[in-house]
Amino acid sequence: MLIRRLNLAKPLTTILGDQNHHFRFLTTTAESTHTQLTNPTTTLTSPVNPSHLLRVCTILYQQQNSSESRLHSSLSSCNFHLTQEFFLQVCNNFPLSWRPVHLFFLYAEKAHPRFPHSTLTFNKMVDIIGKSRNIDLFWRVLEEMGRRRLVNDKTFKIALKTLAQVRELNKCVNFFHLMNSCGFEYSLERLNMVVQTLCETSLVEEAKYLVLKLKEWIEPNGVTYGLLIKGFCNVGDLIEASKLWNLMIDQGFEPGIDVVEKMMETFFKKNKYDEALKVFQMMRVKRMDDLGMSTYRLVIEWMCKRGKVTQAYVVFEEMLKRRIQPDNLTLSCIIYGLLARGRIREAYVVVNGIEKPDISVYHGLIKGLLRLRKASEATQVFREMIKRGCEPTMHTYIMLLQGHMGKRGRKGTDPLVNFDTIFVGGLVKTGKSLEAAKYVERVMDRGVEVPRFDYNKFLHYYSNEEGVVMFEEVGKKLREVGLVDLADILQRYGEKMATRERRRIRAVET
Numbered sequence: 001m002l003i004r005r006l007n008l009a010k011p012l013t014t015i016l017g018d019q020n021h022h023f024r025f026l027t028t029t030a031e032s033t034h035t036q037l038t039n040p041t042t043t044l045t046s047p048v049n050p051s052h053l054l055r056v057c058t059i060l061y062q063q064q065n066s067s068e069s070r071l072h073s074s075l076s077s078c079n080f081h082l083t084q085e086f087f088l089q090v091c092n093n094f095p096l097s098w099r100p101v102h103l104f105f106l107y108a109e110k111a112h113p114r115f116p117h118s119t120l121t122f123n124k125m126v127d128i129i130g131k132s133r134n135i136d137l138f139w140r141v142l143e144e145m146g147r148r149r150l151v152n153d154k155t156f157k158i159a160l161k162t163l164a165q166v167r168e169l170n171k172c173v174n175f176f177h178l179m180n181s182c183g184f185e186y187s188l189e190r191l192n193m194v195v196q197t198l199c200e201t202s203l204v205e206e207a208k209y210l211v212l213k214l215k216e217w218i219e220p221n222g223v224t225y226g227l228l229i230k231g232f233c234n235v236g237d238l239i240e241a242s243k244l245w246n247l248m249i250d251q252g253f254e255p256g257i258d259v260v261e262k263m264m265e266t267f268f269k270k271n272k273y274d275e276a277l278k279v280f281q282m283m284r285v286k287r288m289d290d291l292g293m294s295t296y297r298l299v300i301e302w303m304c305k306r307g308k309v310t311q312a313y314v315v316f317e318e319m320l321k322r323r324i325q326p327d328n329l330t331l332s333c334i335i336y337g338l339l340a341r342g343r344i345r346e347a348y349v350v351v352n353g354i355e356k357p358d359i360s361v362y363h364g365l366i367k368g369l370l371r372l373r374k375a376s377e378a379t380q381v382f383r384e385m386i387k388r389g390c391e392p393t394m395h396t397y398i399m400l401l402q403g404h405m406g407k408r409g410r411k412g413t414d415p416l417v418n419f420d421t422i423f424v425g426g427l428v429k430t431g432k433s434l435e436a437a438k439y440v441e442r443v444m445d446r447g448v449e450v451p452r453f454d455y456n457k458f459l460h461y462y463s464n465e466e467g468v469v470m471f472e473e474v475g476k477k478l479r480e481v482g483l484v485d486l487a488d489i490l491q492r493y494g495e496k497m498a499t500r501e502r503r504r505i506r507a508v509e510t
Contacts, residue, residue, distance in 0.1 A: 048089050052080035057093045060100035068106075075107050082112050084121055091124045098132035101125055119150045123158060130162035138162065139171065146182035153193060160194045164206035172206065173213045186217045192224055199231030207231060208240075222253035229259050233266040241266065257290050261298055268302040276302070293319075297330045304337025312337055328357065332364030339368025359390055366396070370403035378403055379485040386492065397493050398455045404486050459493065468494045 059074045080086065087108065094100045105125055108115050122145050129138045142159055145151050156179075163172045180186055191214065198207035208228055211220050225248035232241035241263065248255060255263075260283060267276035280299055283291055296319045303312035316334060319326065331354060338347040347368065354361055362385040369378040382392065382400060462470055471494030478487035 048083070048086050049080065052078055053086065053089050053093075056080055056104070057090060057100070060090070060094070060104055064099045064103060071103060072107055072111060075104075076111060082108060082115055084116070084118060087117075087121050088124055091121075091128055095128060096131050098129040098134045098137065101128050102137065117148070117150065119145075119152050119155070122148075122150050123152075123154050126155070127158050130158060133166060135163070135166060135168060135171075142175065143178065146179055146184070149183060151179060151182070151184055153190065156190055156194055157197045160210070161197055161201060161203070164198055164203045164210075165201075167206070169206060169209050169213075172210050176214055176217070180217075186214075188218055188221060188224075191218050191220070192227060195224060195227045195231075199227055199234070202231075202235055204228065204231035204235055204237070204240075208244075222248065222256070225251070225253060226256050226259040229255070230262045233262045236266070236270070238266055238270060238272070254287075257292070257295065261295055264295075264298060268298075273302075273306065291322075293324055293327060293330070296324065297327070297333065300330055300337075301333040304333045304340070307337070307340060309334075309337040309341050309343070328354065329360050332360040335361065336364040336368045339365070340371055342372065344372070357385075357388075357390070359385075359393065359396075362390060363396065363399070366399055366403075370399060373403075375400070375403040376485055379489065382489065382492075391496070392492070394456070394459060397459060397489060400489050401455045401486075404483075404489070470494070 055078050056075060059071070059078070063071045063074060087104070090104050091101050102125070108117075122141070126138065126141045126145065129141060142155075145155060156175075159175050160172055163169075163175065176186065176191075191211070195207045195211060198204065198210070211224055211228065225244055229241050229244050229248070232238075232244065245255065245259075245263065260279060264276045264279050267273070267279065277299075280295070283295070296315060299315050300312045303309070303315065312334065316326070316330075319330075331350060335347045335350050338344075338350065347365070351357065351361065351365060362381060365381050366378045369375075369381065379400060382396065385392065471490045475487040475491035475494070478484075478490070
């Protein structure tokens with residue numbers, strides 16, 4: 001049996017924040033009671049005894065199926081000091097097991113009736129019970145929290161998210177009614193908060209059900225509909241998003257610019273190009289003043305991706321006429337669009353006109369040149385960006401490596417140039433022998449297509465001090481066989497290895 005030991009040095013005051021509440025705790029001696037009553041802060045800031053915590057958690061784990069009298073007797077014999085921090089630490093030791101936590105709660109209720117539970121301790125316990133999917137107990141604890149008036153916004157998030165995940169939709173609605181009867185009145189702000197939480201976890205259907213069922217008591221507003229529309233866009237359901245859009249318009253609400261952009265982006269991603277432009281045209285006719293940089297950038301980016309550079313320039317000129325200055329992200333889209341159409345000279349004119357190019361500009365230039373199979377010229381841009389003080393990212397290296405070696409990696413007779421060999425060696429060095437064996441099997445079996453070479457994993461596995469030496473040696477070998485550009489890329493990565501220690505050193509220097 002293993003009991004996970006936690007860092008117990010963190011006092012509860014750092015979790016609760018600065019609150020003007022005074023707590024009284026039941027202790028075993030009159031002297032300690034006098035100390036707590038005269039200075040209650042000492043109880044909150046005193047650290048938990050790790051031996052007591054380990055002993056209590058061990059008993060709860062070993063005797064979780066024992067009788068109540070035996071369990072309570074064993075816990076009482078530990079002589080531990082029960083505080084809110086101690087209760088939280090016990091919960092942290094059982095993050096997915098409801099029984100030990102609930103048994104400890106029952107013990108505290110019986111043996112320490114004066115122990116002051118807070119919203120924090122109840123939320124911690126109810127979250128664990130919810131993750132354990134004990135819905136009956138989960139609902140009873142929520143009722144107890146409402147009776148004690150220890151409910152806050154986090155309680156609503158935990159409750160609705162858990163109930164929605166197990167499709168207890170009626171209980172989702174009844175929770176609002178239950179809280180209203182306990183003094184937490186129906187609130188549109190709280191409903192919107194819950195809808196946002198559900199949509200962020202892809203529980204959009206459940207969020208819509210909740211809104212429609214509570215409509216009699218809580219009238220949704222434009223924010224509510226906007227959250228639902230963005231939620232359905234995130235899961236790719238354009239039909240439901242369109243229905244809610246029309247319903248929102250019928251209710252007299254105007255979609256926010258963030259909702260409009262989300263709809264347009266989803267139309268683009270679903271290859272419904274004309275529908276996205278219809279939305280954009282609608283905004284140009286009815287709400288021209290609401291169009292800003294982000295909307296124009298979105299349209300220009302997707303036009304350039306589809307090779308419609310001329311149309312992108314029309315939108316770009318309209319943006320300039322409205323005195324909206326383009327940012328580097330927008331210009332990088334124009335640069336990539338021009339290069340994708342083979343208009344290299346025009347792309348460089350745009351680049352030279354940028355006063356302070358950043359990583360997005362260089363990435364647009366490199367990506368466009370690689371699309372034209374000009375890997376050597378892209379590497380020269382890579383050298384130039386370093387010379388100007390623009391630090392490459394992992395994405396920069398991956399793009400360049402793919403441009404030079406293809407998506408499946410370079411094959412060669414020399415093992416120092418064969419990147420399959422280098423990759424397998426990196427897997428073995430990091431202790432991932434099973435992954436290495438699987439990769440070798442796929443490569444050796446000519447009947448199965450060799451998977452794409454994972455440059456991301458390759459660079460990650462060699463992001464250590466050994467990688468510095470390895471890249472230096474490989475760079476020398478690559479130069480010997482005439483692959484100077486590839487050698488420069490790998491040696492540069494070796495010099496700027498993204499280990500934790502090197503990042504800390506760079507941060508301090510900065």
